[in-house]
Amino acid sequence: MKLSEIASIIGAEFQGSDIEIIGMNTLKDAKKNELSFVSNAKYVKDIKETNAAAVIVSEDVKNEVPSDSLALVVANPYWSMAILSKYFAPVIEDENLPVAIIGKGSKVSAKAEIANGAVIGENCTILAHVYVGTEAVIGDNTILYPSVTVYRDCKIGNECIIHANSVIGSDGFGFATNNMGEHKKIYQNGNVVVEDDVEIGSNTSIDRAVFGATLIKKGTRIDNLVQIGHNCEIGEYSVMVSQSGLAGSTKLGRNVVMGGQAAAAGHLEVAPFSTFAARSGITSSIKEPGKTYAGFPLMGHRQWLKLQAKLAKLVK
């Protein structure tokens, strides 16, 4: 898509030489032929370093855009980005791609649907009503139980087990809101990458990234009815117990344990070997590794026990 066309869609002024834009990305990750945007004051500092061909900005920060990049000035950059995200969304199923490749020894139910362009490794078991989308890749020796859905472009490693009715790669919960309170979808053009030896329970949802990947590292164990938001990263050998959840862009180190119904807000970093008791609510990053927490707001597990004892006395 031509940069001039992009400017026209969002009503920004366009000057300079036109180029072909192949995608959108964050300021940090955007390449010379990609478009980026700034919609949050905390990312203004990243503008100067961007390699993006153009940056969608509001009037007040347009001068931060580097000289070899174009500032596209609009009233609501997040809304404009949402409008454009649709243009870069791949088709849901691409029938022009070749029929899926099924590895030696793999057993695929006649009632599963493997979209064109997908690749299934060797010795897999793909049961009835599974869906593997366009250009998705499944490793060797992996088991997909009935009605598992793997959206397009997602990658599942070797020796994985995904239980029935879980969903890998549904759209992250992203939208812009205008001053009328209306929402505009931000197309989620990233994917999900699940490394080797990961087991995922039933009825669990792992959302695809808006850009880049939601990443589940090797050896992790995820229980039933768990929510993992877009762009999260789960470290090796972590454990997420049933009904726990992570909001978008939160990163867990290795061997982190989230108890049942525990949850973390978005954009946090959690140190390795942290343990969260059932129903913990994490609202800020955890820097020191190896500690145990409880409660909402979160506190040390012993402090939480002490607090509960004090509260119990209040009503005796």
Next chain:
Amino acid sequence: MKLSEIASIIGAEFQGSDIEIIGMNTLKDAKKNELSFVSNAKYVKDIKETNAAAVIVSEDVKNEVPSDSLALVVANPYWSMAILSKYFAPVIEDENLPVAIIGKGSKVSAKAEIANGAVIGENCTILAHVYVGTEAVIGDNTILYPSVTVYRDCKIGNECIIHANSVIGSDGFGFATNNMGEHKKIYQNGNVVVEDDVEIGSNTSIDRAVFGATLIKKGTRIDNLVQIGHNCEIGEYSVMVSQSGLAGSTKLGRNVVMGGQAAAAGHLEVAPFSTFAARSGITSSIKEPGKTYAGFPLMGHRQWLKLQAKLAKLVK
């Protein structure tokens, strides 16, 4: 079904002229050829105004029934209503209906099931393992991802996106209990109506109404693993974050935001533009619009922060 037959099934005395009853409904909504019931003291006041042909009541309130309606007196009206609800339940799939109508430009997977009597609009994408029930209606330009289930009679609007493995129209959680502690199912003979431009995440459940409709108004955004009980109403452009839930018959105004794992009890009304932090628990109606809340029990967000600061001091 004849009114005399109804009386006989529930062991009530029948007098007067017999008529054909075509359904059951609330006291307020029942028409001349429908049956109603009173099982809760707070609805006794509505009896006098009902247009129902007959009302199932206990002995003590039988005199409230208007003269042009018939009182069917039983020991446990709720239990009797449950017994009768089954007789008015439509068949799950009606094969006598004509084959589904698929609008121009719509792409329906050969591995989807579209029941007889359903209608799919134009330019829809219906992926593998989707189920659209008898007499369900899907609008134009709507996308149903794999393994979405839309039960019979439900309506989905235009420009909607429903992610994989979500369920629209499963039965509301309704049953009567007798004094032996046994439960009797109340058939959920209403439906779900999802208006235009609504996006629903993966593994979310929206229950059908017992009578009337569960209603999701236009522009609403619902995340993954969300629960919406029977007869709820979600206002325009509302947002329900992952793992949040609404018990039955709760009504949210427009642009209400429910944070992650937040929940509301049943039969509440929430004013427009209310925002609830993650894990809020709403147990009474909110009348003033535009405020922000947190906690369980619920309080103003600033008050909640103050309380947490006080509690933290207790254990320092």
Next chain:
Amino acid sequence: MKLSEIASIIGAEFQGSDIEIIGMNTLKDAKKNELSFVSNAKYVKDIKETNAAAVIVSEDVKNEVPSDSLALVVANPYWSMAILSKYFAPVIEDENLPVAIIGKGSKVSAKAEIANGAVIGENCTILAHVYVGTEAVIGDNTILYPSVTVYRDCKIGNECIIHANSVIGSDGFGFATNNMGEHKKIYQNGNVVVEDDVEIGSNTSIDRAVFGATLIKKGTRIDNLVQIGHNCEIGEYSVMVSQSGLAGSTKLGRNVVMGGQAAAAGHLEVAPFSTFAARSGITSSIKEPGKTYAGFPLMGHRQWLKLQAKLAKLVK
């Protein structure tokens, strides 16, 4: 599998007469031709009474093993048990079994998958995209809505209703962890038994037992998005409201009510007719029947109301 072979796999010394071992089980339930293990100090007391052919133990408790049983001494008995569990796991689908038996009057969608060896009773309704696994048994007059998955060996009673996209018999969340923090799957070789007249909502997960059965007794009502861990037992006519959950091996008596988002830790026993308000968190067994509770930590419902009143005063 020969006992000598088992010893060899886990690197334990083998002495004495070799026998064929047909399965693994708990110390209490193991039969003369089964293998057991001790991985937790609280079960050491059960060793003396076991009938198991052999017991996997650590060095320090080997002398507790009865003389007619063999002690297999290893460094990490739980890890060794996990390794062996895989050898006793049945195949996911056994195509050598005869085609499924479908009872008189049952209607099975051509788009459902009923594996070989399964049995469907009479007058059932099995909708599209349902999966019934190898040797699973479905009773009479039962309805399975679209995309319900019943894993192999599970039993569903008569007059049951299971709503769309629920999963019966996914693997319990079981694994051993070594001192490198790596996890090893414990194969879940038990099943789920759902008795008669049980209704289960949509997107609910009930895990199969590691040994024996996860048991849902007759007349129980389970809502949407509920989690039931492996080896749980739910008493007759119990009620689990949406988004509630039980960790593994917890047993509820009859007519227990779990409110919305309420949860119980594992290995607890809850007395009959106990009621838990929404979001209760149960962390120890309840012995007295018929009481009402709230809060996390759990307390009597009236005490919880009193505590909330005191806390509200703190911030006035």
